[in-house]
Amino acid sequence: MAETPKEPAQAAEASKGIRKGRFEAGMDPLFAAFNSSVSFDKRLYAEDIAGSIAHASMLAAQGIIPAEDAAAIIRGLKDVRGDIESGKLAFSEELEDVHINVETALKEKIGAPAGRLHTARSRNDQVALDLRLYLVNRSRLVFEDLVTLIANIVDKAEGEIDVIMPGYTHLQRAQPVRFSHHFLAYGQMFKRDLERFQGALPRIAVSPLGSAALAGSTFPVDRRMAAQELGLAHVCANSMDAVSDRDFVVEFIFNAALTMTHLSRLAEELIIWSSTEFGFCTLPDAFCSGSSIMPQKKNPDACELVRGKTGRVYGDLMGILTTLKSLPLAYNKDLQEDKEPLFDALDTVRACLGIMGGLVPGIALNHERLAEAAADPSLAATDLADQLTREGTPFREAHERIGAMVRQGGTGEGLPSPEAMVEARNHEGGTARAGVLQQIAALREWLATAMPS
Numbered sequence: 001m002a003e004t005p006k007e008p009a010q011a012a013e014a015s016k017g018i019r020k021g022r023f024e025a026g027m028d029p030l031f032a033a034f035n036s037s038v039s040f041d042k043r044l045y046a047e048d049i050a051g052s053i054a055h056a057s058m059l060a061a062q063g064i065i066p067a068e069d070a071a072a073i074i075r076g077l078k079d080v081r082g083d084i085e086s087g088k089l090a091f092s093e094e095l096e097d098v099h100i101n102v103e104t105a106l107k108e109k110i111g112a113p114a115g116r117l118h119t120a121r122s123r124n125d126q127v128a129l130d131l132r133l134y135l136v137n138r139s140r141l142v143f144e145d146l147v148t149l150i151a152n153i154v155d156k157a158e159g160e161i162d163v164i165m166p167g168y169t170h171l172q173r174a175q176p177v178r179f180s181h182h183f184l185a186y187g188q189m190f191k192r193d194l195e196r197f198q199g200a201l202p203r204i205a206v207s208p209l210g211s212a213a214l215a216g217s218t219f220p221v222d223r224r225m226a227a228q229e230l231g232l233a234h235v236c237a238n239s240m241d242a243v244s245d246r247d248f249v250v251e252f253i254f255n256a257a258l259t260m261t262h263l264s265r266l267a268e269e270l271i272i273w274s275s276t277e278f279g280f281c282t283l284p285d286a287f288c289s290g291s292s293i294m295p296q297k298k299n300p301d302a303c304e305l306v307r308g309k310t311g312r313v314y315g316d317l318m319g320i321l322t323t324l325k326s327l328p329l330a331y332n333k334d335l336q337e338d339k340e341p342l343f344d345a346l347d348t349v350r351a352c353l354g355i356m357g358g359l360v361p362g363i364a365l366n367h368e369r370l371a372e373a374a375a376d377p378s379l380a381a382t383d384l385a386d387q388l389t390r391e392g393t394p395f396r397e398a399h400e401r402i403g404a405m406v407r408q409g410g411t412g413e414g415l416p417s418p419e420a421m422v423e424a425r426n427h428e429g430g431t432a433r434a435g436v437l438q439q440i441a442a443l444r445e446w447l448a449t450a451m452p453s
């Protein structure tokens with residue numbers, strides 16, 4: 001979409017639109033540019049138009065505006081949408097925000113009736129509605145990204161079900177585990193992330209329309225009708241809350257931030273595992289970069305960027321929380337600062353989910369190296385202590401005896417095999433083959449119903 005470059009003098013000129021009446025002097029050009037949000041809120045155009053269509057239908061149905069005018073408004077708004085989508089209509093910085101841009105374009109199309117659209121409405125309930133509708137629509141895309149990533153993790157786990165590797169605590173070798181079990185831990189994290197994004201939806205899909213600036217409207221609005229037309233099951237219960245609540249933005253960004261936390265942990269493990277020191281896997285060429293000076297290098301840039309971008313999403317979360325802190329009711333222009341962190345968090349988490357989803361199938365495990373590491377006799381220490389315990393030694397004493405044996409360089413080599421050790425943990429959530437396969441089956445079953453229809 002083309003965007004008119006910021007031109008302060010022009011912006012000041014155009015700002016006269018909604019200033020007619022109250023103001024004598026024009027805007028300072030610096031302030032006009034400072035005040036303008038269209039460079040980022042233009043993303044909301046489709047939702048802005050959908051909201052206006054629902055509002056106009058409601059106004060006509062309630063006899064608040066003439067039916068012919070509503071029909072002209074709705075037709076005009078659809079034309080404006082067409083013009084935006086075909087690139088015929090460029091947003092103008094001078095018209096402050098997406099709302100004024102759309103309304104101005106409507107006026108150019110249909111003339112005077114356009115002036116009736118804003119009856120019983122303020123940009124305060126309008127922008128809150130737009131943002132909610134936008135998030136309802138975009139949440140679905142995040143669900144899809146997560147479903148794809150989880151499905152790829154499950155496939156990888158199933159394909160490598162017999163691979164055993166050391167499990168770690170404190171990044172020290174601890175006990176043998178199946179690679180699939182380790183990998184599926186991420187499947188579980190992303191499953192919870194998806195559930196969190198979905199769980200937030202009922203608090204997003206609520207209509208603020210009818211709240212107007214803050215106190216509601218003197219016109220006989222039918223708030224439920226407008227909400228229903230937009231597919232929103234509920235209306236905000238308090239008009240002041242409706243225009244000042246951005247909890248749903250915070251929640252969404254938090255959900256993105258926690259998803260990024262999980263992505264960063266996976267990214268970090270892949271970076272470690274693909275190092276020469278570990279040598280547990282090779283990352284796909286398609287997601288790695290070379291060095292401009294060292295010919296031998298293959299760098300895990302995709303994973304590093306995912307790890308790094310986690311910081312910016314945390315920044316988005318701190319940003320929105322700080323913007324909201326101590327804000328008095330109801331709407332304040334500070335709230336215009338809700339959009340950039342939200343859009344950034346949304347774009348970033350989607351990009352990172354896409355990258356990780358694309359990378360996972362191409363991870364090539366180094367089976368020999370993993371088997372060698374899993375055969376480290378020290379990994380058997382717990383199982384040896386368990387064995388002594390089964391033979392009657394109290395566990396604390398068994399722990400001490402095996403510890404002393406390890407200190408003296410003994411290993412208990414050849415006693416339990418890595419295979420036997422992972423199979424011995426044969427309970428729900430454990431490392432045995434049957435349990436891991438059960439985990440895979442359960443995740444697959446959940447995935448099949450994870451997308452709302």
Ligand code: ARG
Nearest residue numbers: 037041097123124127335336
């Ligand atoms: N661009 C504004 C925002 O994003 C729209 C609402 C403006 N409302 C107002 N009273 N100035 O918050």
